[in-house]
Amino acid sequence: MILFSGITKSYAKKPVLDSISLIIKEGELLFITGPSGAGKTTLLKLIYCSERPDKGHITVADWEVSKLKQGEIPELRRNIGIIFQDFKLLPNRTVFDNVALALSIHGMNPGKTRHYVNEILEEVKLLDKANLFPQFLSGGEQQRVVIARAMVSKPVVLLADEPTGDLDVENAKAIMELFSKINRKGTTVVIATHDENLFRGSGHRVIFINDHYIEKEYVG
Ligand SMILES: Nc1ncnc2c1ncn2[C@@H]1O[C@H](COP(=O)(O)OP(=O)(O)OP(=O)(O)O)[C@@H](O)[C@H]1O
Ligand SMILES: [Mg+2]
Known part of the structure; x- marks a missing residue:
């Protein structure tokens, strides 16, 4: 690989x-x-x-x-999904939007984006926090959002x-x-x-x- x-x-x-x-x-x-x-x-x-x-x-x-x-x-x-300390979550965007942004940049339509984002938020067990801003999440939860953001586009690496x-x-x-x-x-x-x-x-x-x-x- x-x-x-x-x-x-x-x-x-x-x-x-x-x-x-x-x-x-x-x-x-x-x-x-x-x-x-x-x-x-x-x-x-x-x-x-x-x-x-x-x-x-x-x-x-x-x-x-x-x-x-x-x-x-x-x-x-x-x-490639990338989890680096200098790629922070955007503080003025919700959890959902932080993850969705990666897909809209890739030009995915809103319906499909919602499906992909919900699927990955479910996977990292944060679907119930989708509408919160990052500051209201614990450090561990924030890192799970970062992982969701890296994984939402289904990277191979x-x-x-x-x-x-x-x-x-x-x-x-x-x-x-x-x-x-x-x-x-x-x-x-x-x-x-x-x-x-x-x-x-x-x-x-x-x-x-x-x-x-x-x-x-x-x-x-
Ligand atoms: N853009 C850069 N310009 C100049 N030197 C750099 C640059 N990036 C890294 N270095 C130097 O290259 C070496 C390796 O850096 P690197 O960040 O890869 O180490 P690391 O193993 O990740 O260290 P750490 O465990 O502290 O994160 C270091 O000596 C660092 O100062
Ligand atoms: Mg390093």
């Missing part, structure tokens, strides 16, 4: 990733971990083409990501960067269960995290990045 072949990425001549090769299988749930500054976020950004590699090839499903022209990037992103960073243990566990459920339904999920509790005992593959390369790989 996702292939990294000899990926090298530097910022201002400072290497971050050096000749990384990695295969993420269709339907896999993969964790990326490692110390702060190791390049976890950078690796995710390379997948959705927010950063470009200096060297190497990346493919995601049928897209040669490293060769995409600027105008082709939105099409790639329509197929879900990328999450420190998705439980602001949450307590109970909420982090609930979010992780939601990712597992999404993964069991067939979506490939890639999660970058510091939090060992997320992957310990999970049975999923863990990639540990350090010193610009994949230092070890094991089953969590």
